[in-house]
Protein backbone atom coordinates (compact mmCIF):
# COMPACT_ATOMS: atom_id res chain seq x y z
CA UNK A 1 0.00 0.00 0.00
CA UNK A 2 1.46 3.39 -0.94
CA UNK A 3 1.66 6.21 1.57
CA UNK A 4 -0.59 9.21 1.24
CA UNK A 5 2.50 11.28 0.38
CA UNK A 6 3.41 8.96 -2.50
CA UNK A 7 -0.15 9.01 -3.74
CA UNK A 8 -0.25 12.83 -3.70
CA UNK A 9 3.00 12.96 -5.65
CA UNK A 10 1.85 10.39 -8.21
CA UNK A 11 -0.48 12.76 -10.08
CA UNK A 12 -1.00 16.54 -10.20
CA UNK A 13 -4.79 16.14 -10.13
CA UNK A 14 -7.03 13.72 -8.22
CA UNK A 15 -10.42 13.60 -9.93
CA UNK A 16 -13.29 13.83 -7.44
CA UNK A 17 -16.00 11.53 -8.76
CA UNK A 18 -19.73 11.60 -8.06
CA UNK A 19 -21.10 8.61 -9.97
CA UNK A 20 -24.79 7.78 -9.92
CA UNK A 21 -24.78 4.74 -12.20
CA UNK A 22 -22.38 1.85 -11.54
CA UNK A 23 -22.47 1.01 -15.26
CA UNK A 24 -20.44 4.19 -15.80
CA UNK A 25 -17.67 3.11 -13.44
CA UNK A 26 -15.54 1.07 -15.80
CA UNK A 27 -15.57 3.41 -18.84
CA UNK A 28 -14.84 6.42 -16.62
CA UNK A 29 -11.96 4.70 -14.79
CA UNK A 30 -10.46 3.46 -18.07
CA UNK A 31 -10.66 6.92 -19.66
CA UNK A 32 -9.03 8.55 -16.63
CA UNK A 33 -6.21 6.00 -16.42
CA UNK A 34 -5.66 6.19 -20.20
CA UNK A 35 -5.39 9.95 -19.84
CA UNK A 36 -2.78 9.56 -17.08
CA UNK A 37 -4.86 10.15 -13.96
CA UNK A 38 -4.43 7.02 -11.89
CA UNK A 39 -5.58 8.11 -8.40
CA UNK A 40 -9.39 8.17 -8.38
CA UNK A 41 -11.51 9.51 -5.53
CA UNK A 42 -15.00 8.04 -5.55
CA UNK A 43 -17.21 10.06 -3.23
CA UNK A 44 -19.65 8.16 -1.02
CA UNK A 45 -22.46 10.48 -2.04
CA UNK A 46 -24.49 8.14 -4.22
CA UNK A 47 -26.14 4.81 -3.54
CA UNK A 48 -23.90 3.17 -6.14
CA UNK A 49 -20.60 4.54 -4.75
CA UNK A 50 -19.43 1.30 -3.06
CA UNK A 51 -20.23 -0.72 -6.18
CA UNK A 52 -18.35 1.88 -8.24
CA UNK A 53 -15.29 1.44 -5.99
CA UNK A 54 -15.50 -2.35 -6.41
CA UNK A 55 -15.62 -2.05 -10.20
CA UNK A 56 -12.97 0.66 -10.54
CA UNK A 57 -10.59 -1.26 -8.26
CA UNK A 58 -10.46 -3.97 -10.97
CA UNK A 59 -9.33 -1.54 -13.67
CA UNK A 60 -5.64 -1.99 -14.36
CA UNK A 61 -3.56 0.99 -13.32
CA UNK A 62 -6.25 2.58 -11.19
CA UNK A 63 -5.62 3.40 -7.53
CA UNK A 64 -9.11 3.85 -6.18
CA UNK A 65 -9.99 5.67 -2.99
CA UNK A 66 -13.15 6.76 -1.26
CA UNK A 67 -14.11 10.39 -0.64
CA UNK A 68 -16.77 11.90 1.59
CA UNK A 69 -15.83 9.39 4.29
CA UNK A 70 -17.47 10.91 7.35
CA UNK A 71 -17.12 8.27 10.07
CA UNK A 72 -15.85 4.82 10.98
CA UNK A 73 -18.83 3.12 9.35
CA UNK A 74 -18.07 4.78 6.00
CA UNK A 75 -14.39 3.90 6.46
CA UNK A 76 -15.07 0.21 6.91
CA UNK A 77 -17.58 0.06 4.07
CA UNK A 78 -15.11 1.78 1.73
CA UNK A 79 -12.25 -0.54 2.73
CA UNK A 80 -14.45 -3.58 2.30
CA UNK A 81 -15.29 -2.40 -1.22
CA UNK A 82 -11.56 -2.18 -1.99
CA UNK A 83 -10.71 1.49 -1.40
CA UNK A 84 -6.95 1.96 -1.20
CA UNK A 85 -7.05 5.44 0.29
CA UNK A 86 -9.54 7.49 2.27
CA UNK A 87 -10.48 11.14 1.83
CA UNK A 88 -12.69 13.15 4.16
CA UNK A 89 -13.97 16.70 3.88
CA UNK A 90 -12.97 17.31 7.51
CA UNK A 91 -10.83 16.02 10.33
CA UNK A 92 -12.51 14.42 13.33
CA UNK A 93 -10.72 12.59 16.11
CA UNK A 94 -12.78 9.36 15.85
CA UNK A 95 -12.33 9.00 12.08
CA UNK A 96 -8.64 9.93 12.24
CA UNK A 97 -7.96 7.37 14.98
CA UNK A 98 -9.87 4.71 13.06
CA UNK A 99 -8.06 5.39 9.76
CA UNK A 100 -4.65 5.34 11.44
CA UNK A 101 -5.64 2.16 13.27
CA UNK A 102 -6.57 0.46 9.98
CA UNK A 103 -3.26 1.53 8.43
CA UNK A 104 -4.89 2.96 5.32
CA UNK A 105 -3.55 6.14 3.64
CA UNK A 106 -5.76 8.96 4.91
CA UNK A 107 -6.27 12.48 3.58
CA UNK A 108 -8.55 14.49 5.87
CA UNK A 109 -9.76 17.97 5.04
CA UNK A 110 -8.52 21.05 6.90
CA UNK A 111 -9.71 24.62 6.49
CA UNK A 112 -7.77 26.48 9.19
CA UNK A 113 -4.85 26.40 11.64
CA UNK A 114 -6.77 24.57 14.38
CA UNK A 115 -7.70 21.75 11.99
CA UNK A 116 -4.06 21.36 10.99
CA UNK A 117 -2.92 21.36 14.64
CA UNK A 118 -5.43 18.62 15.47
CA UNK A 119 -4.07 16.58 12.56
CA UNK A 120 -0.48 17.14 13.67
CA UNK A 121 -1.46 15.90 17.15
CA UNK A 122 -2.39 12.62 15.45
CA UNK A 123 0.94 12.52 13.60
CA UNK A 124 -0.48 13.57 10.22
CA UNK A 125 1.11 16.19 8.00
CA UNK A 126 -0.64 15.66 4.66
CA UNK A 127 -4.07 17.25 4.28
CA UNK A 128 -6.75 18.20 1.84
CA UNK A 129 -7.33 21.99 1.96
CA UNK A 130 -11.11 22.12 1.70
CA UNK A 131 -13.14 23.95 0.52
CA UNK A 132 -10.12 25.55 -1.15
CA UNK A 133 -11.63 28.55 -2.92
CA UNK A 134 -14.35 29.24 -0.36
CA UNK A 135 -11.95 28.90 2.59
CA UNK A 136 -9.89 31.82 1.34
CA UNK A 137 -8.23 30.53 -1.80
CA UNK A 138 -4.54 30.75 -2.56
CA UNK A 139 -4.07 33.68 -0.19
CA UNK A 140 -5.35 31.66 2.79
CA UNK A 141 -3.32 28.56 1.94
CA UNK A 142 -0.12 30.58 1.51
CA UNK A 143 -0.69 32.15 4.93
CA UNK A 144 -1.11 28.68 6.48
CA UNK A 145 2.15 27.43 4.97
CA UNK A 146 4.04 29.95 7.18
CA UNK A 147 3.55 28.33 10.60
CA UNK A 148 3.22 24.82 9.18
CA UNK A 149 6.33 24.47 7.03
CA UNK A 150 6.40 20.68 7.06
CA UNK A 151 2.77 20.27 5.98
CA UNK A 152 1.79 19.47 2.38
CA UNK A 153 -1.62 19.96 0.83
CA UNK A 154 -4.09 18.80 -1.79
CA UNK A 155 -6.40 21.81 -2.24
CA UNK A 156 -9.89 20.82 -3.39
CA UNK A 157 -13.13 22.71 -3.85
CA UNK A 158 -13.86 25.18 -6.60
CA UNK A 159 -10.63 24.50 -8.52
CA UNK A 160 -10.81 24.34 -12.32
CA UNK A 161 -8.56 23.43 -15.23
CA UNK A 162 -7.81 27.16 -15.51
CA UNK A 163 -6.94 27.79 -11.86
CA UNK A 164 -5.19 24.47 -11.09
CA UNK A 165 -1.77 25.69 -12.34
CA UNK A 166 -1.82 28.61 -9.88
CA UNK A 167 -2.42 26.22 -6.99
CA UNK A 168 0.20 23.75 -8.22
CA UNK A 169 2.75 26.58 -8.32
CA UNK A 170 2.67 26.74 -4.50
CA UNK A 171 5.63 24.61 -3.33
CA UNK A 172 3.64 23.02 -0.46
CA UNK A 173 0.93 21.83 -2.84
CA UNK A 174 1.57 18.27 -4.03
CA UNK A 175 -1.63 17.88 -6.05
CA UNK A 176 -5.12 19.34 -6.36
CA UNK A 177 -8.53 17.70 -6.38
CA UNK A 178 -11.44 18.60 -8.59
CA UNK A 179 -14.58 17.42 -10.26
CA UNK A 180 -14.01 19.17 -13.57
CA UNK A 181 -12.39 16.19 -15.31
CA UNK A 182 -15.60 14.14 -15.16
CA UNK A 183 -18.75 16.22 -15.60
CA UNK A 184 -22.07 14.85 -14.33
CA UNK A 185 -24.32 12.86 -16.63
CA UNK A 186 -23.73 10.28 -19.33
CA UNK A 187 -19.94 9.85 -19.54
CA UNK A 188 -18.13 10.90 -22.69
CA UNK A 189 -14.97 8.74 -22.55
CA UNK A 190 -13.09 10.66 -25.23
CA UNK A 191 -13.76 14.01 -23.54
CA UNK A 192 -12.76 12.54 -20.15
CA UNK A 193 -9.56 11.12 -21.64
CA UNK A 194 -8.73 14.49 -23.15
CA UNK A 195 -9.41 16.41 -19.93
CA UNK A 196 -7.41 13.83 -17.95
CA UNK A 197 -4.46 14.19 -20.31
CA UNK A 198 -4.43 17.96 -19.85
CA UNK A 199 -4.73 17.57 -16.05
CA UNK A 200 -2.01 14.89 -15.91
CA UNK A 201 0.29 17.19 -17.86
CA UNK A 202 0.04 20.09 -15.40
CA UNK A 203 3.35 20.93 -13.81
CA UNK A 204 4.15 21.09 -10.14
CA UNK A 205 6.90 23.38 -8.92
Ligand code: 3PG
Nearest residue numbers: 016156157158159178179
Ligand atom coordinates in the same frame (compact mmCIF):
# COMPACT_ATOMS: atom_id res chain seq x y z
C1 3PG B 1 -16.50 18.33 -3.95
O1 3PG B 1 -16.93 18.66 -2.88
O2 3PG B 1 -17.10 17.62 -4.74
C2 3PG B 1 -15.11 18.77 -4.24
O3 3PG B 1 -14.93 20.02 -3.67
C3 3PG B 1 -14.74 18.80 -5.65
O4 3PG B 1 -15.73 19.46 -6.36
P1 3PG B 1 -15.44 20.78 -7.19
O5 3PG B 1 -14.14 20.56 -7.90
O6 3PG B 1 -16.62 20.82 -8.10
O7 3PG B 1 -15.40 21.91 -6.22
Ligand code: 3PY
Nearest residue numbers: 067068069087088089
Ligand atom coordinates in the same frame (compact mmCIF):
# COMPACT_ATOMS: atom_id res chain seq x y z
C1 3PY C 1 -14.96 14.83 0.22
O1 3PY C 1 -16.11 14.72 -0.17
O2 3PY C 1 -14.28 13.90 0.67
C2 3PY C 1 -14.36 16.12 0.21
O3 3PY C 1 -13.34 16.33 0.80
C3 3PY C 1 -14.96 17.16 -0.64
O4 3PY C 1 -14.53 16.98 -1.93
